[in-house]
Amino acid sequence: MAATIFDVAKHAGVSIGTVSRVLNNKDRVSPATRERVLKAVRELDYHANAFARGLASQESNTLGLVIPQVNDPFFFQIVRGVEDAATDEGYSLLIASQPRPAHEHRYLDLFRRGNVDAMVLVAIDVYLHEIQQIAARGVPIVLAQQDVGKNIPAFLADNYSGSRAMTEHLLGHGYRRLAYIAGTNYTPDSRERLRAMQDVLAEHGLSMGPEYIVPGDYLQDSGYRAMLELLQRPVLPEAVFAANDQMALDAMRAIQENGLRVPEDIAVVGFDDIPMSSYVSPALTTIQQPVYEMGWHAAKRAIAMIGPEENVEERTLASPRVMLLPASLVVRKSCGC
């Protein structure tokens, strides 16, 4: 059986309190005693029991992460950012991934039980009252790629600016009839991107008719179907902006299978810069999101908020609540460049 703190104490000839102090190096311990304890730890291959430690200290040293259960490299990058930040701070990572759409939010139970000291929620369907309920237990929460307002910190990509830059770029090519393939509303991304597009068009005295805005769901094949719909229009669009790369790639495929060329007949651009986008032909012009950074910052912020319960609110308000991380234009071939 695994050694306990009692075994170590006996082996080193000290009390368990001293062993604990050495291991957590909080109080002063004499060098000689410390050495003896450390030696005993080594010899017995002692590892403090995480439950006992958590129960006694009321800290888990664990960061919780809730992320949509979507097979998307996008989310994978966020996880890496969160994990690196957590590791950097000496925290473990407990991950729960959430089916989408979620009718029950049982995953939150995980975090209501004192399992985690703080948590990061990524692009997940949550209700404000649930978040506040957890925050009220003293567990700081930070959102990534999602915002619910109140005093919950959020790290988002600057979708609006990114989409503006893309739209300006398309107009720079001389395109006037643009179309948009929308994503779902599970995060406000798609709407923000559309809004930016419409704003830029309006600034140039242009607009996009409703028949050129078709729904999609961000997932495989939905861009294909949406593009087929656009190809029915009496007047074809000159350029199609898809709310993410996956749909943009599918749209390109639909165009090509219908005997038209990208970008000569119809230009196509996306959003996200997934790895595949540089491999297809023509390579996809898109917007790169700071995905890894989003996870990293969100985790760092969440961990920074850990502390005495009384101060949660105060600490929350010390920094700007919403951080918009820059999204940058990646110009390749599919736009006509």
Next chain:
Amino acid sequence: MAATIFDVAKHAGVSIGTVSRVLNNKDRVSPATRERVLKAVRELDYHANAFARGLASQESNTLGLVIPQVNDPFFFQIVRGVEDAATDEGYSLLIASQPRPAHEHRYLDLFRRGNVDAMVLVAIDVYLHEIQQIAARGVPIVLAQQDVGKNIPAFLADNYSGSRAMTEHLLGHGYRRLAYIAGTNYTPDSRERLRAMQDVLAEHGLSMGPEYIVPGDYLQDSGYRAMLELLQRPVLPEAVFAANDQMALDAMRAIQENGLRVPEDIAVVGFDDIPMSSYVSPALTTIQQPVYEMGWHAAKRAIAMIGPEENVEERTLASPRVMLLPASLVVRKSCGC
């Protein structure tokens, strides 16, 4: 502050033992009492503290997963399989991802502390003695995409059969001069695939000279460099088998950038069937691995092994130790079909 079991007990007018019994429904409790307790739980929004429960019961209800820190959809799919299986069994998932190559194995500490009831290790650099050390603590371990022998269960893709099928397919096209772009040795995959290839060639009275076997590392760009090397050969290969799709795609790029055509001048095939492979032109012929299933089975097996410590070995031996999951040929265009 969060309600404890004492609050619930007082509120329901029973002892904490009874509350515990209701919540874990182990022993008989009268329906009336049960109802009163449940009502109190609801009213106080009680959630049992995970640490206290873990400490008292000596179970965490958590499955640990260690996975390489590689940005690869391949591993992402394994995580999903593991997670689905864990959720299915009512287990939480604690994930640690391991930089590769790993000189320290500190992530194992996480699991030496009683944090998890069982663990799954995916394609990770581990030493047998470390695994046995953990197993000796009564924590069952299952490997995925890796095998270290002894009595540690392992779930692997059937690399040998998959590679055989691919090689036969290439020979069926009439190709006789094959080349191989190898992966790293961090898992035995690459060697197994090469071995199968050589076996099939030998069975047909053929062989592959050492100058047609070039090293790669599975990662971005390594296929490109390897292919440039192959293009230096006085006699070019007719078909190139890369140990994974990523390298195969890079190899295709190298060929095309040198003014040759795939598959007319040189055929290229890969292994893994990553999403990108169906998007490139020509679409890549490859071998699909049962990645999700590997994770799913490994997790199910690990959880099944949880139980009284005395029986770990016995339970381990009850089922076949190594499970080879089928890898199937996906024929597209890059092979010449």
Next chain:
DNA sequence: CTGAAAGCGCTTACAG
């Protein structure tokens, strides 16, 4: 069917 109590393995004031 239910309660009282020991025990899980730590941390952390409190004394000295």
Next chain:
DNA sequence: CTGAAAGCGCTTACAG
């Protein structure tokens, strides 16, 4: 600098 002891919030034999 170090020890003795309370306490963290549960589970689970043991009685009754």
